[in-house]
Amino acid sequence: MGRTRHAKRKLPVTAPISTRAGPVGDKLPASASSAATRTVIRQFHVLMKRREQLLRKTSGKNQGSKSAANGRDYEELAQIEQEMEMLGGLERYQAMSSIGQSVTKGGGSEKVLASWLKELRTANKDVDSRLRLLDVGALKHDNYSSSKSFIEATPIDLHSRHPHIIEQDFMKIDPNSSLPFHQGIPSNKDWDVISLSLVLNFVPDPYERGQMLHLAHTLLATDGLLFVVLPLPCLLNSRYLTIQHWTLLMAVVGFSLLKERWKEGGKVGYWLFQKVEIPKSVSKREVPFSKKTVLKEGASRNNFCILIS
Structure with missing residues (x-):
């Protein structure tokens, strides 16, 4: 039997908050699959990383780079802001993270x-x-x-x-x-x-x-x-x-x-x-913590890094 004309279409987990009715608490998911939570969290992290890069560039704080911001950078920044809104913004990221750490998923x-x-x-x-x-x-x-x-x-x-x-x-x-x-x-x-x-x-x-x-x-x-x-x-x-x-x-x-x-x-x-007190025998000069240094090669590697200025 075909779906009736008035059947309510199920919204995707990344649907904008504005498309959901009811008070704030009703606009955020109470449960979701592991794949759905990972997808939203991963998308949000990618957007946040690129947003930070563009913010640094447009504010003139892009460390180690002499490239100046241009009109396309501002357009991309606006597009990223819109995409984050479409994902539900920080509230949806938090909701998905909360679901991901729920008792039913390991605590x-x-x-x-x-x-x-x-x-x-x-x-x-x-x-x-x-x-x-x-x-x-x-x-x-x-x-x-x-x-x-x-x-x-x-x-x-x-x-x-x-x-x-x-x-x-x-x-x-x-x-x-x-x-x-x-x-x-x-x-x-x-x-x-x-x-x-x-x-x-x-x-x-x-x-x-x-x-x-x-x-x-x-x-x-x-x-x-x-x-x-x-x-x-x-x-x-x-x-x-x-x-x-x-x-x-x-x-x-x-x-x-x-x-x-x-x-x-x-x-x-x-x-x-x-x-602890920082040991005198340990200093930033001994290990390259102030700049990125490749420790492991491979196209499948990610770029996560922590640097000390």
Whole structure:
């Protein structure tokens, strides 16, 4: 039997938000297949990376390049903005990322971090106070609700999806201020733990990724902990990074590796670092962290990189 003339056509997952009726909460998907979430996230990352390149060029901040912006660059930038809107903008990216880390798809990285923190807490016999955790890029306000007996979490994100998630750009936190960036939370240099779960790979510029790591180091208390989650292809299939290169780079920034969890063929890797004094024996001159250096050849490699300026 043929479809009736009045049958409602199913909208694609990347349909513009404006085509969906109802309040904001109804405009975003509650569920989607793994393939659908990966598609939207991948498309968004590609657009964000190109958008950043064009923004740097049109603002005259294109490091290492003498090329000037022309009319086509501005046209392409406008087209990218339109494409991002057609994908649903940051809200749809967040929705798809949230679906991707849902319990039905393996759970979020907060489970890994909570278990590691519990192990360290038991080993150090530190059971009298809760750890002050800054959850950067939080898609859910209650990620650590099951661990609230020993974790006091403050979730922040560029675009808050919940009243309990503070809308705050991590990169705009002033480390020199003696005041907290938001009322009722620890001061800017008092964090016991900072979580950057699938955050570094979302930053489109390699130098900004390095700046993010430097800022995390500054904001952490003495012996503070930094939790980083990255898609494994960022390290295993990059031209410019390897696992060894990654941990050495972190040592240069001032982080000592405590724990890691990843496997060949896996999708993501988890790392827990502790803030330390930067060793005098380690400097940027010893390893090429200030510019891209090809470590692995191959046409199928990606260009993910972290640079220290």
